[in-house]
Amino acid sequence: MSFLAPVGRVLIRFLVATGRLVVFALTAVSHCLRPPLYGGLIGRQIIQIGYFSLPVVGLTAIFTGMVLALQSYTGFARFNAESAIAGVVVLSMTRELGPVLVGLMVAGRVGAAIAAEVGTMRVTEQIDALTTLSTNPYKYLIAPRLIAGVVTLPILVVVADVIGVFGGYLVSVYSLDFNAANYLKLTWGFLEPFDAISGIAKAAVFGFLVTLMGCYHGFHSRGGARGVGTAATNAVVSASILILASNYIITTAFFAA
Amino acid sequence: MTTPKIELSDLKKSFGQKTVLDGVDLTIGTGESVVIIGSSGAGKSVILKCILGLLSPDTGTISIDCADVTALYGKARERHTAKIGMLFQRAALFDSLKVWENVAFALRGRSGAPRKQARETALSKMAQVGLGPDVAELWPAELSGGMQKRVGLARAIATDPEIIFFDEPTTGLDPIMSDVINDLIVDTVRNLGATALSITHDMASARKIADRIAMLHDGRIIWDGPVAEIDNSGTEFVDQFIHGRAAGPIKMALRR
Numbered sequence: 320m321s322f323l324a325p326v327g328r329v330l331i332r333f334l335v336a337t338g339r340l341v342v343f344a345l346t347a348v349s350h351c352l353r354p355p356l357y358g359g360l361i362g363r364q365i366i367q368i369g370y371f372s373l374p375v376v377g378l379t380a381i382f383t384g385m386v387l388a389l390q391s392y393t394g395f396a397r398f399n400a401e402s403a404i405a406g407v408v409v410l411s412m413t414r415e416l417g418p419v420l421v422g423l424m425v426a427g428r429v430g431a432a433i434a435a436e437v438g439t440m441r442v443t444e445q446i447d448a449l450t451t452l453s454t455n456p457y458k459y460l461i462a463p464r465l466i467a468g469v470v471t472l473p474i475l476v477v478v479a480d481v482i483g484v485f486g487g488y489l490v491s492v493y494s495l496d497f498n499a500a501n502y503l504k505l506t507w508g509f510l511e512p513f514d515a516i517s518g519i520a521k522a523a524v525f526g527f528l529v530t531l532m533g534c535y536h537g538f539h540s541r542g543g544a545r546g547v548g549t550a551a552t553n554a555v556v557s558a559s560i561l562i563l564a565s566n567y568i569i570t571t572a573f574f575a576a
Numbered sequence: 577m578t579t580p581k582i583e584l585s586d587l588k589k590s591f592g593q594k595t596v597l598d599g600v601d602l603t604i605g606t607g608e609s610v611v612i613i614g615s616s617g618a619g620k621s622v623i624l625k626c627i628l629g630l631l632s633p634d635t636g637t638i639s640i641d642c643a644d645v646t647a648l649y650g651k652a653r654e655r656h657t658a659k660i661g662m663l664f665q666r667a668a669l670f671d672s673l674k675v676w677e678n679v680a681f682a683l684r685g686r687s688g689a690p691r692k693q694a695r696e697t698a699l700s701k702m703a704q705v706g707l708g709p710d711v712a713e714l715w716p717a718e719l720s721g722g723m724q725k726r727v728g729l730a731r732a733i734a735t736d737p738e739i740i741f742f743d744e745p746t747t748g749l750d751p752i753m754s755d756v757i758n759d760l761i762v763d764t765v766r767n768l769g770a771t772a773l774s775i776t777h778d779m780a781s782a783r784k785i786a787d788r789i790a791m792l793h794d795g796r797i798i799w800d801g802p803v804a805e806i807d808n809s810g811t812e813f814v815d816q817f818i819h820g821r822a823a824g825p826i827k828m829a830l831r832r
Binding site: 440443444445447448450451452453454 | 625628629630654657658660661662664665666668669670671681682685731
């Protein structure tokens with residue numbers, strides 16, 4: 320039965336890691352909900368996570384919208400169903416591609432940056448220094464980032480939705496010779512408020528996951544420059560996988576019932 | 577002996593299989609300056625971290641002002657650790673904050689002092705450690721190691737703590753700067769009337785700042801006495817350490 324031992328070891332390690340993460344998340348969330356909160360730090364993180372991500376998010380969204388229009392045209396033209404392109408673009412963007420792509424881009428940009436910053440503070444004893452100066456690291460470092468993530472990702476997704484639909488519009492009108500007014504009318508006709516809302520709700524969850532993974536891996540990094548590098552990698556990889564997995568779960572909850 | 581400020585009794589701490597502290601007993605009187613010496617990796621920092629609550633000991637008790645703080649956490653623990661200022665080995669300044677904001681950090685956080693007032697206090701604390709107002713607006717990364725140590729010291733004494741910890745205060749500094757920092761430590765501790773606990777393996781520094789020296793070896797305090805008696809400790813371990821001999825009862829683990 321010795322082959323069971325490694326399996327058990329892996330399982331136990333997984334459970335320990337999960338438990339540590341859950342305890343970390345609960346502690347962090349409890350500090351987000353209890354005053355005092357550092358308003359200035361939250362503002363700075365919103366600028367960091369939200370404002371500085373706008374170029375990346377905008378570029379991702381416009382090219383995605385454009386390619387969506389192009390690809391669905393090649394498919395739908397065979398069935399004379401070109402009028403469905405507007406609907407495909409707007410529904411794909413708001414329901415799935417907007418939140419998921421924004422989440423993944425922000426995971427790469429922000430998750431890594433958070434892990435590196437918090438990780439460096441850990442290995443240079445700055446986090447210990449916070450404690451000796453009567454400041455709770457969860458309150459000072461973690462809570463502002465989590466709050467900023469949950470607040471800004473939905474805003475970024477709204478921006479991405481608009482830019483993505485605009486990208487589809489550009490390709491449809493200027494390259495595929497659609498009627499501009501007709502395309503916009505079709506877009507509005509297909510869009511239900513719930514489509515946008517479900518995407519925004521997803522974005523809030525993804526914002527939490529990205530910042531949580533960045534903070535968690537940074538907070539527990541050890542061993543100097545290499546440890547910080549590992550923390551940044553782990554933050555991006557785990558955040559990306561959690562985004563894709565939770566996206567499926569949330570979609571099931573919203574649309575499959 | 578004066579009333580004890582910090583009492584450690586039978587402190588034990590292991591990391592995995594490795595026992596670092598194996599029953600440490602140490603009492604530090606009010607206003608006394610105690611230096612713990614010992615080889616690198618002997619667990620000196622672990623003692624400080626246990627007292628600060630950054631690590632929790634496996635067994636044993638830690639008392640501050642005769643109150644057992646071992647099992648305390650959260651706000652109750654904070655009330656006791658707020659009495660402690662700490663100078664970290666590599667200063668551990670917040671690199672996202674300017675020098676004066678680093679010094680004023682606890683003032684702003686703990687008592688919510690207004691920005692202007694906190695800045696003034698910070699500048700006067702910096703003057704105490706020989707830093708002019710021109711340094712205040714710099715970033716920590718723009719300072720040399722010795723300057724960073726001074727800022728760290730100013731930050732540690734900003735709230736007039738009753739206890740100050742010094743973690744290897746002279747490591748990485750040239751001999752002259754080491755002596756400057758030693759003088760500053762002696763002065764600030766005397767001015768504040770604070771209780772000081774330092775850890776170092778720099779004997780020149782230990783002789784200068786200590787009233788009493790304790791040697792940590794194999795997880796225990798193996799010798800503890802006034803600084804004047806360190807040369808006549810009668811322990812081979814202490815003799816070997818203070819004279820820095822490779823040969824002797826202390827065997828360095830070259831391979832783990």
